[in-house]
Amino acid sequence: MNHKKHIYLDHGASTPVAPQVIEAMIPFWTEQYGNPSSAHTHGRDASFALDEARRTIADLLHAQTKEIIFTGCGSESDNLAIRGVMWAARELGRGQHLITSCIEHEAVIETAVQLRDHFGFTVTILPVDSDGRVSPDDVRAAIRPDTALISIMAANNEIGTLQPILEIGSIAREHGVLFHTDAVQAAATTNWNLAEMPIDLLAMAPHKFYGPKGVGILYVREGVPLLSTLTGGGQEDGRRSGTANVAFAVGAATAFALAQADLATHVAHDTALRDQLIVGIMAAIPADDIILTGHPTTRLAHHASFALRHLNGNDLLIHLDMAGISASSGSACKTGNPKPSAILQAIGLGDEWSTGGLRFTVGRQNTIEDIAYCVQTLPAVVAQLHQLNQRLA
Secondary structure (H helix, E strand, C coil): CCCCCCEECECCCCCCCCHHHHHHHCHHHHCCCCCCCCCCHHHHHHHHHHHHHHHHHHHHHCCCHHHEEEECCHHHHHHHHHHHHHHHHHHHCCCCEEEEECCCCHHHHHHHHHHHHHHCCEEEEECCCCCCCCCHHHHHHHCCCCEEEEECCCECCCCCEECCHHHHHHHHHHCCCEEEEECCCCHHHCCCCCCCCCCCEEEECHHHCCCCCCCEEEEECCCCCCCCCCCCCCCCCCCCCCCCCHHHHHHHHHHHHHHHHCHHHHHHHHHHHHHHHHHHHHHHCCHHHEEECCCCCCECCCEEEEEECCCCHHHHHHHHHHCCEECECCCHHHCCCCCCCHHHHHCCCCHHHHCCEEEEECCCCCCHHHHHHHHHHHHHHHHHHHHHHHHHC
16 A cells, blocks of 8 residues: 555644644744733733734634633633533532533543532433434433533534534523533534524634644633632633733634634535545445444534444554554544443444444545545555454454
């Protein structure tokens, strides 16, 4: 299998930083390097840049600037949203019950479990159907008088399924319950109007849309009680202490502005490549050996995911890497873990499938030639691994 370049098909894990983003950040390391909390000229310049970045993101979300919090990553944004709301709700006597789903990112599900096991909160973890979708009816049925927060992701990182977050948010609003969504995967493929959408808290990670790693964004609707989980100097209006990373905030705003400006173009490009991947791979591998995971159409534009029977995801990734293709077995946070995928188990797949998860996520630099090479290469890798397994059996 000959190839001229190493093809990157793991944009769901992280993306390259756009040249415009790098250019926007450089001055805040070399010229405008002051602490935005300082009162002098250098500090005021940094503070102005931070305010401008916040305003850019707020405008794109149809939110207010005071509703935008800069954090250290998407996981921290999810943590702050869930812990902050639940701790505040308990303090205010508004309940201590949290509803989430079994396919949330670890930043959500592990936070929920910790709140339950170590802090005495109650948690309902909802199931999903075979496409990985949460039922709005299940959400409605789970709401109790003491329910303080519902947290359902906008799109699943491992199988790409889009969740009915507007319907779930409307149900939450009907019952006077706050609604948080982890939008880390979906942030740059959606037009957001948070002035009208029934979403109270929304988490984003710029490194998923050609921005820098090491910065996160959390939208918190005005009036939502939030108890800070990172205390100190009182930055971010007392909700997230710590010296602001001005360069990364500027980079985050620039990346989000670029993504939103060209959203339709990028979605069309990614969808075409995604569909080429799905059709090609499903045709090239025997039906008994492969399953398309996630919803067949209501899924992220750039996301194609599969389960390969009697194969190990790590083996698939190693052999694809040797063949010049970077892919993932699901969440980047799971890479290197040989255990069966909890997400694949949640959608009803048995042991023969649940270790063989494979995810391709396309991006701006990918071409139809890249996809054709992947479609050509994967069947040979699968056949080789089956032969190896037979010899070892």
